[in-house]
Amino acid sequence: MSREMRIIWLHNRLSTNDKASMKEYTQKFEISSRQALRDFRYLRINLGAPLKYSRKRGKYFYSESYRLPSLFEDSMKSQMIAEDRVSFTLLKAVERKKAVRLVLRGGSEFLFHPACFDQRHEVFYGIHEDGHLCIIRTDTVETARVSSIHYVEEPMLWNRVVPREAEFKEVTFELDSKLQTYRFFRFGDLIMFIASNEAIRIVAPDDVIDRLRVVTNILEKVLSD
Known part of the structure; x- marks a missing residue:
C-alpha cells in the first residue's frame, strides 16, 4: 500500500479521536518503524496535521480537529480508483487464466501471468515474462491490460490467497x-x-x-x- 493510502487510514483513525501506536501501524501495513516515522513526519510537516505523540500511552493522536488538504484528498481518490481498476483486471485475469500487459509507474513494461494474491487484493504473485516469480503491488501499476498471449500456469498457486508469512x-x-x-x-x-x-x-x-x-x-x- 502506498504512503498516501496509509496516511488516509491514519487520518481517518485519528479524526475519530482514536489513537494509533507505532506497533499497530507497522504491523497493519507491514512496514518498518523507520518508514512509519517518515509517514508521520510527512503528515505533520508536509500536510500540516496537528499530530502529537503521547509518551505515557505510546500512541499518536490529533491535538485538535483537522482536515486533509483538498488537493491531497482529490489525488488520493483518483489513486484509489486507479488501484481498484488494476486489482479488478488482475483478479479477472487470474479467474480466466489470462496474461496481462503491465506498465509500471517507473516506466517498465512487461507481460505478467498472475496466479494468486493477498487477502486485500493489493499484492499479486505470478510469472514474469522472463520466467521468474514476480510480485506486483497494485499501487505501482500505471496500466494493466489483458493480453491474448498464452497464459503460463502455476497449478499449485492458481487462485490461492497468500498469507503474510508465505514462503515460496x-x-x-x-x-x-x-x-x-x-x-x-x-x-x-x-x-x-x-x-x-x-x-x-x-x-x-x-x-x-x-x-x-x-x-x-x-x-x-x-x-x-
Whole structure:
C-alpha cells in the first residue's frame, strides 16, 4: 500500500479521536518503524496535521480537529480508483487464466501471468515474462491490460490467497522426458498435485524430496497399523 493510502487510514483513525501506536501501524501495513516515522513526519510537516505523540500511552493522536488538504484528498481518490481498476483486471485475469500487459509507474513494461494474491487484493504473485516469480503491488501499476498471449500456469498457486508469512519454493518435475518447474507455498498443495498427477516424477530440489519421503514413510506406517 502506498504512503498516501496509509496516511488516509491514519487520518481517518485519528479524526475519530482514536489513537494509533507505532506497533499497530507497522504491523497493519507491514512496514518498518523507520518508514512509519517518515509517514508521520510527512503528515505533520508536509500536510500540516496537528499530530502529537503521547509518551505515557505510546500512541499518536490529533491535538485538535483537522482536515486533509483538498488537493491531497482529490489525488488520493483518483489513486484509489486507479488501484481498484488494476486489482479488478488482475483478479479477472487470474479467474480466466489470462496474461496481462503491465506498465509500471517507473516506466517498465512487461507481460505478467498472475496466479494468486493477498487477502486485500493489493499484492499479486505470478510469472514474469522472463520466467521468474514476480510480485506486483497494485499501487505501482500505471496500466494493466489483458493480453491474448498464452497464459503460463502455476497449478499449485492458481487462485490461492497468500498469507503474510508465505514462503515460496520451486520444485522440478519430469513428465514425458520433459522438465517443468512449478512453485508452491503450502506443502499440502504439493502433495495433492503429485497425487492427482501420477505420471510425473519429482527430480528437485533434494530438501523437498527428502520431506516427501518422510511424509510417505509416516503414511505407510499409519496405513499399515
